[in-house]
Amino acid sequence: MYALSHHNEGLPAIGALPVTCVPCFNGTVISFASGEEVVGTGDPTKNYFRVIRGLFRAVNFTPDGRRQVFAFYTPGDFCGLEPDGTHQLTIEAVDCATMAILPRDACRLRMNDEVNSALFEGATRALALTIDHMMMIGRSSAEERLAWFLTMLAARSGGSRAPVLQLAMQRQDIADYLGLSIETVSRTFTLFKDRGLINLPHKRLVQILRPDALARLAAADRDASPIHLELWEPEAAAA
Amino acid sequence: MYALSHHNEGLPAIGALPVTCVPCFNGTVISFASGEEVVGTGDPTKNYFRVIRGLFRAVNFTPDGRRQVFAFYTPGDFCGLEPDGTHQLTIEAVDCATMAILPRDACRLRMNDEVNSALFEGATRALALTIDHMMMIGRSSAEERLAWFLTMLAARSGGSRAPVLQLAMQRQDIADYLGLSIETVSRTFTLFKDRGLINLPHKRLVQILRPDALARLAAADRDASPIHLELWEPEAAAA
DNA sequence: CGGAATGTTGAGACTAGTCAACCATAGTGG
DNA sequence: CCACTATGGTTGACTAGTCTCAACATTCCG
Numbered sequence: 014m015y016a017l018s019h020h021n022e023g024l025p026a027i028g029a030l031p032v033t034c035v036p037c038f039n040g041t042v043i044s045f046a047s048g049e050e051v052v053g054t055g056d057p058t059k060n061y062f063r064v065i066r067g068l069f070r071a072v073n074f075t076p077d078g079r080r081q082v083f084a085f086y087t088p089g090d091f092c093g094l095e096p097d098g099t100h101q102l103t104i105e106a107v108d109c110a111t112m113a114i115l116p117r118d119a120c121r122l123r124m125n126d127e128v129n130s131a132l133f134e135g136a137t138r139a140l141a142l143t144i145d146h147m148m149m150i151g152r153s154s155a156e157e158r159l160a161w162f163l164t165m166l167a168a169r170s171g172g173s174r175a176p177v178l179q180l181a182m183q184r185q186d187i188a189d190y191l192g193l194s195i196e197t198v199s200r201t202f203t204l205f206k207d208r209g210l211i212n213l214p215h216k217r218l219v220q221i222l223r224p225d226a227l228a229r230l231a232a233a234d235r236d237a238s239p240i241h242l243e244l245w246e247p248e249a250a251a252a
Numbered sequence: 253m254y255a256l257s258h259h260n261e262g263l264p265a266i267g268a269l270p271v272t273c274v275p276c277f278n279g280t281v282i283s284f285a286s287g288e289e290v291v292g293t294g295d296p297t298k299n300y301f302r303v304i305r306g307l308f309r310a311v312n313f314t315p316d317g318r319r320q321v322f323a324f325y326t327p328g329d330f331c332g333l334e335p336d337g338t339h340q341l342t343i344e345a346v347d348c349a350t351m352a353i354l355p356r357d358a359c360r361l362r363m364n365d366e367v368n369s370a371l372f373e374g375a376t377r378a379l380a381l382t383i384d385h386m387m388m389i390g391r392s393s394a395e396e397r398l399a400w401f402l403t404m405l406a407a408r409s410g411g412s413r414a415p416v417l418q419l420a421m422q423r424q425d426i427a428d429y430l431g432l433s434i435e436t437v438s439r440t441f442t443l444f445k446d447r448g449l450i451n452l453p454h455k456r457l458v459q460i461l462r463p464d465a466l467a468r469l470a471a472a473d474r475d476a477s478p479i480h481l482e483l484w485e486p487e488a489a490a491a
Numbered sequence: 492c493g494g495a496a497t498g499t500t501g502a503g504a505c506t507a508g509t510c511a512a513c514c515a516t517a518g519t520g521g
Numbered sequence: 522c523c524a525c526t527a528t529g530g531t532t533g534a535c536t537a538g539t540c541t542c543a544a545c546a547t548t549c550c551g
Contacts, residue, residue, distance in 0.1 A: 061371060068420045072428070082429035084381065085421065087408060091374030108420045115367070123365045132300060132359060135330030136375035142323065143382045151389045151431030155507065169326060181307045181347045182324070184530065189311070190321035192390035194508055199531050216530060423498060433540055438499050455498065
């Protein structure tokens with residue numbers, strides 16, 4: 014797909030890297046060739062990282078191949094600060110560059126204060142949310158953005174299969190959150206309603222009729238079944 | 253600007269809150285009316301915050317008034333995690349909502365492990381960078397994005413007045429970082445060159461001729477002197 | 492020198508923004 | 522109870538900026 018991400022075929026995961034290891038920071042220092050992958054999407058989160066020399070990038074792909082570079086990391090920058098069990102971002106060396114590895118176990122052992130570990134967890138979780146947010150803002154159409162927003166709200170509000178969302182914020186807030194104009198937000202709400210994805214009993218009340226279709230739109234999975242061409246059967250939603 | 257001293261009438265002390273809600277902090281709980289500000293851009297960063305009830309938003313404005321909502325915070329979310337001495341984001345209540353206040357001093361005292369405090373600092377700094385990044389992606393034209401990118405690189409590379417940047421990454425990386433197509437990046441480089449803002453001795457080498465003009469463009473300060481109408485005097489740049 | 496990868500330029504299409512008018516709702520006061 | 526108003530939301534027409542596709546240029550490297 015992208016030539017950039019093809020430099021790393023056949024490379025071992027970080028745990029198996031046979032490269033020169035220099036002790037530092039209670040950890041290990043490893044060098045990477047240009048384009049080489051440090052961790053990839055889906056890898057288990059075993060370590061934090063800190064750049065020693067050179068340039069790294071954090072990238073992410075939508076299911077249909079659109080690419081977003083989330084950050085460039087220069088010496089001194091931390092990365093790999095992801096709160097969940099697997100990495101969402103792929104971290105790669107841009108040029109020949111060096112990284113210090115900090116095993117998470119060791120960090121956890123040293124962080125025995127409850128408030129501070131909650132703070133740290135909060136910061137990394139905010140970062141993870143922001144990755145999603147930026148991915149969406151950088152690479153999505155208006156429909157995808159609003160679908161993403163509604164799907165996120167539904168997920169946060171608990172797991173009903175056809176949730177009803179009470180929107181606390183007004184259209185302007187949604188627009189500024191999604192990087193759209195208020196008119197486009199309004200038009201897209203109407204579009205979703207006409208298409209039978211949602212119901213709008215009041216302006217601030219959204220009943221999600223087809224969470225699956227919204228979620229597919231939100232995931233920017235354009236290779237999935239073509240949602241925008243599906244017809245809506247009124248009798249199905251009227252129930 | 254600070255609303256912290258108001259609206260705590262009749263609220264339980266944080267120790268009296270149900271344990272399931274939020275872990276116990278030695279802090280204060282304060283309620284806010286709809287639209288009320290918790291902290292504003294430029295306020296000194298004295299506290300961290302954690303949402304107890306209701307909805308908050310973090311917003312930011314460009315100098316010329318474009319608005320970006322950076323996040324919505326729901327109960328349990330931390331906010332105010334900014335690394336510098338003053339807040340960049342304004343945090344406001346969306347509806348009537350409640351916040352726990354965590355004095356930073358107290359948190360610092362409890363975080364006496366060097367590695368962990370560096371990690372935490374790294375996480376909050378990553379968040380701050382991401383605020384800028386998202387602000388840019390959500391609300392800027394192609395010219396503003398590239399100007400922002402070059403200005404950031406120049407700032408990172410040290411403070412020469414007319415810096416020369418060696419770009420380690422290729423056009424595709426820049427495009428995916430800025431949320432643009434590679435063609436638009438290329439066109440905008442050419443535009444900057446034609447306008448005398450930069451020189452491009454090689455494709456990967458950028459000599460910044462007018463850092464001030466680039467920085468104004470980057471700040472999205474459209475009320476400033478109209479850069480895009482200024483003419484370039486060739487003799488000035490030929491030197 | 493040739494080929495591949497990277498970068499630039501051009502033409503046309505299309506999405507979302509802007510401006511303007513209109514509609515809905517809730518609150519207010521006579 | 523009904524105008525009246527303010528705010529928030531919707532819709533339409535037009536425009537502008539960016540993407541896409543395509544061709545071409547440049548650089549790098551064997």
